[in-house]
Amino acid sequence: MDASATADRMTGSLELPSWKSAVSHVSAFLIALLFISSGVWKITAPFMWARGLEEFLVPTWLSLPFTLALGVGETLGGVMILVPHFRRWGSILTSLLLVSFMIYIGFHYPQLVGKDCSCFPIVKRTVGPAFFVGDGIMLLLAMVAGLWGKPVYGRKRSAAVILGAVAVFSGVSYGMAAHNLSGTKAPDSVLVDGKPYSLQSGRVFLFFYDPECGHCNAAAKHMGQLTWKSDVQVVGIPTRMPQFAEGFLHDNKFKAVTSTDLEKLKAVFPFPGDPPYGVALENGRETGPVAKYDDDDPATEPAATLRQLGLVQ
Numbered sequence: 001m002d003a004s005a006t007a008d009r010m011t012g013s014l015e016l017p018s019w020k021s022a023v024s025h026v027s028a029f030l031i032a033l034l035f036i037s038s039g040v041w042k043i044t045a046p047f048m049w050a051r052g053l054e055e056f057l058v059p060t061w062l063s064l065p066f067t068l069a070l071g072v073g074e075t076l077g078g079v080m081i082l083v084p085h086f087r088r089w090g091s092i093l094t095s096l097l098l099v100s101f102m103i104y105i106g107f108h109y110p111q112l113v114g115k116d117c118s119c120f121p122i123v124k125r126t127v128g129p130a131f132f133v134g135d136g137i138m139l140l141l142a143m144v145a146g147l148w149g150k151p152v153y154g155r156k157r158s159a160a161v162i163l164g165a166v167a168v169f170s171g172v173s174y175g176m177a178a179h180n181l182s183g184t185k186a187p188d189s190v191l192v193d194g195k196p197y198s199l200q201s202g203r204v205f206l207f208f209y210d211p212e213c214g215h216c217n218a219a220a221k222h223m224g225q226l227t228w229k230s231d232v233q234v235v236g237i238p239t240r241m242p243q244f245a246e247g248f249l250h251d252n253k254f255k256a257v258t259s260t261d262l263e264k265l266k267a268v269f270p271f272p273g274d275p276p277y278g279v280a281l282e283n284g285r286e287t288g289p290v291a292k293y294d295d296d297d298p299a300t301e302p303a304a305t306l307r308q309l310g311l312v313q
Contacts, residue, residue, distance in 0.1 A: 016148055024087070024148035027141040031094055032082035034138065038120045039075030042067050043173045047282070055115060055313070057108055060202075060231040068170055073097060076166050081142065084150050086159060091146020098139045102132055183286035186279075187268060190235065190261040197259065200284035203232045205311055206265060207256065208275045211244035217252065219276040219293040219302065224254035226303060227313040235259050239275050278302065280309045 016024075042049045049071075050063040058066055077097060081090025101119075105112060105127060112127045125131060186204075189196040207223075209216035228234070234256035238245045245258045259265070269286070271277040278290030288309050292301040306312045 020148045024145050025084075028081045028087055028090070028145035028149070031138065031142050031145060032078040032090075034120045034123065035074045035078030035081070035094055035097075037078075039071045039073070039078060042071030043075065043170045044177070046071070046174055046177050054229065054231070056112060056117075068174060070097075072163075072166050072170050075169075076163055079162055079166070080159070081145055085155055086152060086162070087149030088146045088152050089159065091142050091149065094142045095139055095146070098135050098142065102135050102139075105131060183288075184268060186281050186284050186286065187261075187264055188284075190259040190264060192235070192257045192259050197235070197257065199235075199281060202283070203229070203311065204281040205232060205234045205290070205306075206237060206269065206279040206281065207234060208237045208239055208262075208266070208271065208277045209248070210239050210275050211241045211248040213275065215274075215293060216276045217248070220248065220252040220254045223302065223306070224252045226306065228255075229311060229313065232311050233257070237262055237265055280306075280311060 046064060046067050049067045053063045053067055054060055073093065074097065077090050077093035079090070080086040081094055083090070105117075109127070115127050116125075117127050117131060118124050123134065125134060186199040186206075188200055189198050191197065207220070209220060234254075236245060236249060236254070236256040236258050238248070238258070238260070239262060242258075242260050245260075249256055249258070269279045269289075271289075271291070276293050280287045280290060288305070290302050290305050290309070292305060294301040303312065
């Protein structure tokens with residue numbers, strides 16, 4: 001009886017005051033809501049998020065795997081901080097992610113200031129002083145949730161099961177996203193300077209034009225002034241007078257390679273009427289046409305469509 005009473009007193013002495021426990025639960029819920037929604041968003045829309053990370057100076061070759069890793073990390077951190085038994089581990093993981101975000105943005109602040117940074121779907125914000133205030137508040141909530149959470153004892157196997165479940169969900173979601181890139185398949189390659197030029201890797205913009213067409217000339221001149229993403233390759237396809245293609249591109253300061261495989265490409269991507277006309281490709285699949293070219297206001301079109309498709313900044 002004496003031993004039992006002593007154990008009860010020791011257990012009671014370890015109990016947190018009710019208000020601390022309540023604050024821990026509320027803080028954990030808020031962080032979990034933000035991180036799970038953000039992580040699942042990245043996992044289910046990896047290609048969109050990969051393009052978004054490139055805007056934040058993440059190298060193109062790293063953007064997709066980093067998107068998936070970040071999605072898994074955020075989802076895992078959100079789930080673990082929500083579960084009382086894993087709250088301290090979740091607190092550590094989410095805190096590390098938040099600190100990493102702040103360090104990265106701070107390091108690249110001059111290049112990123114003003115950019116949209118709606119990393120969490122229910123929090124709209126841009127890079128600026130308020131960004132660090134917001135992440136600082138989230139960091140405080142994550143730390144409070146962990147500080148006043150329950151200690152973790154010997155639950156590594158359960159934590160591994162949660163990580164495995166999130167990883168499997170990520171893999172399945174990626175497979176579905178890749179399968180849904182079901183736009184028209186481009187030819188494997190076209191001829192550029194007499195050599196095969198692959199259309200199956202990365203992002204490519206096909207631009208059909210007539211070198212003697214004033215409308216095409218205005219469109220090319222405007223697109224030559226746009227800031228294209230570093231990984232986008234532009235392939236110009238003259239619909240007639242191919243001997244004037246090099247001069248057309250040079251005069252309009254439009255950086256592109258030239259393919260004369262007009263019939264091969266137009267058989268796959270037919271367009272009504274006369275050029276100009278464009279097609280955006282990603283990993284060999286059409287992501288959208290670029291059919292509008294406004295002579296009166298070229299800053300509206302095709303710039304707006306090109307920006308929406310992630311081809312220009």
